[in-house]
Amino acid sequence: MPLSLAQMRRNYTLGGLQEEAAPHDPLPMFNQWLQQARETESAxxxxxxxxxxxxxxxxRPHGRVLLLKGVSDAGFTFFGNYLSAKGQELEANPWAAMTFFWPALERQVxxxxxxxxxxxxxxxxxxxSRPLASRLGAWASxxxxxxxxxxxxxxxxxQTIRRFVDQPLRRPQHWGGYCLEPERMEFWxxxxxxxxxxxxYRLQDGQWTRSRLAP
Known part of the structure; x- marks a missing residue:
């Protein structure tokens, strides 16, 4: 008989996270964890x-899964339709939250x-730089x-394919990128x-401060 949801649990034993091994700036640590996830996670x-x-x-909160497309000192980059539900929500309230979960490493950010x-x-x-089909989809959907x-x-x-048979396929004005500028980052x-x-990690007066939170 399969386990009930209440009975499902996993014991995490792969590693630990100590202050002395963590940098004062969270971005290098995120980049390191992301690279390790790229090397570890499988399809x-x-x-x-x-x-x-x-x-x-x-x-009212709303959530969805997207793909991160860039990380820099400026922040975390992703792309989408400005007229979509998330685009309208970000227009009304520019505060947002991202969560990354890498089960093979037993980590979350x-x-x-x-x-x-x-x-x-x-x-x-x-x-x-996107594949042709993805560019057509941005126009069509x-x-x-x-x-x-x-x-x-x-x-x-x-209809979109016919429209662009004889003309360049440029970015539509209703589609583009976003950058989340981090003010808080938590490594789990x-x-x-x-x-x-x-x-x-919390950004205060341009400087990052670090604290340990109870689980």
């Missing part, structure tokens, strides 16, 4: 997949901060809007008996 897990949480005008749109040229550059059926979406794609390492390690 169907994508190391750069993340849960993005936003809040709408009524204060939470990131919170304000989100701004990327410079249009950066969005152009990334759009031009009225993301988050109601469709009558799958055939309606396929008809929109066919699973430990035995649910006594997990949590190191919490």
């Amino acid at each position: 169907p897990v994508e190391a750069n997949s993340m849960h993005l949480a936003t809040v709408d005008r009524q204060g 939470r990131i919170e901060g304000q989100v701004r749109r990327l410079d249009p040229q950066l969005s152009d550059d990334y759009f031009d 009225p993301q988050s809007r109601v469709l009558t059926d799958r055939a309606a979406l396929e008809a929109l794609l066919a 390492q699973g430990r035995a008996d649910r006594l997990h390690d949590r190191l919490d």
Whole structure:
């Protein structure tokens, strides 16, 4: 008989997270963990997949899984439709949260901060690097809007293909990049008996401070 949800549990034993091994700036640590996840996680897990949480005008939270497309001193970059539900939510409330979970490493990272749109040229550059089918899809899909059926979406794609037969396929103005500028980053390492390690970084007056949180 399969275990009930209440009975399902896993004991985390792969490693620990100590202050003396953690840098004062969280970005190098994130980059190290991401690289280790890229080397460790296997299909169907994508190391750069993340849960993005936003809040709408009524204060209701919304979440979805996206792919991280860049990390720099400026922040964490992802792309999407500005007119989609998440785009409208970010327009109304630019605060958002990201969560990365790498089960093979028994690690999680939470990131919170304000989100701004990327410079249009950066969005152009990334759009031009995407596969042709993905670029066509960005034009064809009225993301988050109601469709009558799958055939309606396929008809929109066919129309888009015909439209761009004899003209360049440039980035649509309703599609582009975002950058989450971190003000809080928490690193979680699973430990035995649910006594997990949590190191919490907060940005204050341009400087990062670090604390240990109870699991």
